[in-house]
Amino acid sequence: MARPARPVLSRQRIVETATAVIDAEGLAALSTRRLARELRVQAPSLYNYFATKEEILDAVGDAIIAGVDLSMFDRDPWPAALTSWARAYRAAFAAHPNVVPFLVHGPGRRPAALRLADAVYGALVDAGWPPGHATRIGATMRYFVAGSALGSFALGFPDDPALYDGRYPHLADAHRLREHRVQVDDGAFELGLSALVNGFVTLYQEVSAGTG
Amino acid sequence: MARPARPVLSRQRIVETATAVIDAEGLAALSTRRLARELRVQAPSLYNYFATKEEILDAVGDAIIAGVDLSMFDRDPWPAALTSWARAYRAAFAAHPNVVPFLVHGPGRRPAALRLADAVYGALVDAGWPPGHATRIGATMRYFVAGSALGSFALGFPDDPALYDGRYPHLADAHRLREHRVQVDDGAFELGLSALVNGFVTLYQEVSAGTG
DNA sequence: GTCTATACGCGGATAGAC
DNA sequence: GTCTATCCGCGTATAGAC
Incomplete structure (x- = not known):
């Protein structure tokens, strides 16, 4: 054959x-x-x-990013849209955790990544953000979501209590982080996300006051 | 021989x-x-x-993380300490950009990473944060710094203007991001960092009021 | 134009001689 | 503690069958 x-x-x-x-x-x-x-x-x-194995991986990554919902930007005010988009973005990573190291390793020039950047940036500019701020907000969100998808924070701590004795005086309970893995990682993501969005809302008021 | x-x-x-x-x-x-x-x-x-090549890389990574200054936690109030520590952490990554993909890829169980977690967590708890919050703040900071060290946001955008025409209506000027790479990436890091720390300060007041 | 067969030069890692 | 010899799997280039 x-x-x-x-x-x-x-x-x-x-x-x-x-x-x-x-x-x-x-x-x-x-x-x-x-x-x-x-x-x-x-x-x-x-x-x-x-042409290469890398092209196959690029296509795998692009398909994953292409699945991220962006419709909230047409529907919700920017702070709510940014919040639910960040969750959707992170969920797409979480659905394929083994691909994440490849996904974040190169610059995001794949079509789906540009479509995503276009939606986020466009929504922020339409909401009245100056272009420079919109760019930096988009970058900040990508940093935060990529970092949180990359590695579980909780899994970084071995579950053997003896390892911490003496050496790391404040980490006496760190061996329990693994069992609360999901709560810790999700909690950190939500804490960081609300801090970021709240911070941007405050900044928006300052920028608007200065401009208008 | x-x-x-x-x-x-x-x-x-x-x-x-x-x-x-x-x-x-x-x-x-x-x-x-x-x-x-x-x-x-x-x-x-x-x-x-x-024993393996991976062990060599682990040692390389550990040496880099071991170089991160932690003395600010003995000296400064926690918001200032968190800020200057995040900058030092990011600078250590930036000094060896080619190692970053490996550094962030596995969980951070290397000794230097644990020492660092011990310092951050300890400082936050000593400042009065409840343990659960201190953990999530440490995780959030790691997510954000790792994400910002991983990949330049600006480099994700090809510098060929023709690529954006029609396809990505809001990205008409994205081809210029590459030339402003450092400003964009540093600006995004500082914007995100201040948003995060400000958000934590606000939260601290709420938590303190609720507890005390 | 889509597949199989084969081959080259790399990679990480091991066994055993000195 | 370093060497030589060797193994097996990798990405991929090339030639040719249909």
Whole structure:
């Protein structure tokens, strides 16, 4: 069998299968041979659809970002929109945690990332923010969401109590963070998010007063 | 030459050389063979000092985090300390941008990261924050600093104006972000940092009033 | 135009000689 | 504690079958 009557592969099948492998076994598990095996094909066949493995990963990342809802910017006032968008953005990362290291590693020049930046920036400027502020607010939000999606804070603390004795006097209870992982990480995200949005609301009043 | 009179390698020499290679040529350029060549040794010799390549990278990361100044927590009130610590933390990342993707990728269980968490958490609790809040504030700060160190926001936007025409109506000027890279990224960091710290100060007053 | 077969030069890591 | 020799898997280039 050399040339099948109808193509056996497609960009979409490759992207979906790659996402599934990464979700199930991690970024490191995705090799071209492994992906090809999953698709019942030989590794070089993939190169008919993508020039490099990195292009495949780019497409995986783009598909994830493309799924982030942006409709709140057409509907809600900017502080509420920013808040619910940040949650949606973080949720998209959280649905594919193994892809996150790749997603945040390069600059976000993929189409879906630009579409997202366009929506956020546009909504802020339409709301009356000066362009420079809108840019910095968009950047700040990306920093915060990417950082919170990247690594669990709670998982950074081993659950062996003996490890902290003496060495880290204030971390005597840190071994319990792992069991409260979700509460800690979600709580930190919500705390940071409300601090940021509240901070921007205050700034907005100052900027508006200065301008108008 | 089989066994030299005195060891030719040491953990420290390996870590320093690895850091230099990564700083100069990127994370991907660091292979065990490349590192060994730099040290005028064969690759397997490294395994006398580190069990895996990942252990070498862990040591590189730990050395960087260990360099972050923490003395402000003994000196300044917590809002000022948090602010200058965040800047020092980000500066340590910025001094070795090529290591950042590795640094943020795993949970921060390295000794220097725990020492840092101990200092931040301890200072907040000593200042009167309830433990749960201190934990979430520490996590929020780590999210924000890691996110801002990871990738330049400005570099995510290609500098070809034609790319934005029609497709991204609000990003007509985005092609200029690259040239203002430092201003944009630093400005976003400072904006986010002050919003966060101001938000925490407000919260502190509420929490204190509720408790006292 | 889509696949298979094969091959090259890398990578991390191990075994055993000195 | 360093060497040499070696293993296996990786990304991917190329040639050719249909």
